[in-house]
Amino acid sequence: MGRGARIRHVLGALCLSALASGCTDLMPPDPVLKPVARPDKPAPEVPVEVARPTSPESAALRSYLNEVQRAQMGQGLLRRDGGGSDTPFTATMLARNFEQIAFFNEYDGNFAGRGGASPLRRWAGPVRMQIIFGDGVPPSQVRSDTAAIRNYAARLDRVTGHPVAIAARPNFIVIVAGEDDRADALAEAAARVPGISSASLGPLTNMRRDTYCVVAAYAAGVGANTYTAALAVIRAENPDLLRLSCIHEELAQGMGLANDSPTARPSIFNDDDEFALLTRHDELLLRMLYDPRLSPGMSAAEARPIVQTIATELTEAGPV
Structure with a gap:
């Protein structure tokens, strides 16, 4: 049975259309007052990261969550x-x-x-985390989120004194995926970890818009209060700070601090x-x-x- 779902609530009114409401932070560039000298050699081309096309629903959610973060930081x-x-x-x-x-x-x-x-609920055996990224998550976000989750797992290990690490044979899956690929990522998680049933994934597949992230922990062993598996789902559409905030809370709640x-x-x-x-x-x-x-x-x-x-x-x- 899932436990410890984290649902964050937007506080205050959000400006959902920056151009329409005049809340944009964009400013016109300063005028160029003198010609810029031509370089001796052409600058090397910078590879442009092309993300997989997203659905209108995912694009709208990303815009909404960016406004949420901006509104919260403004408060x-x-x-x-x-x-x-x-x-x-x-x-x-x-x-x-x-x-x-x-x-x-x-x-x-x-x-x-x-x-x-x-x-009281907690883990008895080592916590072995693995990350599943949705196909639409761009490589730069995969790299930054992987580093953040790996570093945070090491912190949880140090703080609790209980073994927590990114490891093989996972029992704690961290999914970072968007609206378009979350269902596939959840199916992959259920296939990787015994004790996570497909039937329990319904609430994680159909997440409300104001659910930024969620975690479910499972006790499938002999002890009804000893965790044997966990699954955290973090919306890839979250901007950087909200996404990192989700990593911090969901992984800590998945250790047993469920409320x-x-x-x-x-x-x-x-x-x-x-x-x-x-x-x-x-x-x-x-x-x-x-x-x-x-x-x-x-x-x-x-x-x-x-x-x-x-x-x-x-x-x-x-x-x-």
């Missing part, structure tokens, strides 16, 4: 600084946020409604989209999740005193 959202003096938190706050994020589901199994309370909380700050596990990238607060949540004093299947009540002890240890110097 001071999608911060990349990880928080600072304006976002202190205490051990009590960290423990409270962990309970809300680790012991509840953001959505139900069909991503149609809010989820409820849940036992969001309006009180979590500074955090990407908050629907307000104030922060785009994993923060120091979020690193501590991941470290708590994989602390050996906690175990899959624990209820929030069982784990609460242990969680408070761990949070106190991690913030023993005072507010972070």
Whole structure:
């Protein structure tokens, strides 16, 4: 059953037609005041990257998501600084946020409604990630997204103390694909990873426009709360920062932090989209999740005193 779907909401009014509404940032070039000397040798030709033609639906979605990013950044959202003096938190706050994020589901199994309370869930075995790109993703984006996902996997490995890497025999697939090729990428993912059934992919195939990315984690082994497979889907139409933000949140949620909380700050596990990238607060949540004093299947009540002890240890110097 899928867990932890991430659906971001656009805040504020968007200017959807730059030319029509006058919100364009384009300025006319400065006039050339004197002739430019002809070079002795012709400049080498720069290869032009030609992307595969996209459907009108994909092109419209790309335009929409670019406006979303611009509107959010204009409101001071999608911060990349990880928080600072304006976002202190205490051990009590960290423990409270962990309970809300680790012991509840953001959505139900069909991503149609809010989820409820849940036992602690996480991986027991190594997390082996692989990336599937849609055929329409241009080579430059493939290179940059591959580097971003590889670097982030190494960060998750370091922060959690649990093995996470890009590796063979995957159990965690990261799909970066657009409207035109997402269905093919999902079919390929289901063929690569045991435990991901084709029947579970319906909500990931038909994503709403305001769903920028989503993750589903599966417990197909003997332990009902131990993840054995996961699948993250990131729209290729997302502009660079939104796409990187999706990578950070979906892969972290796929580790077991399945919910969001309006009180979590500074955090990407908050629907307000104030922060785009994993923060120091979020690193501590991941470290708590994989602390050996906690175990899959624990209820929030069982784990609460242990969680408070761990949070106190991690913030023993005072507010972070």
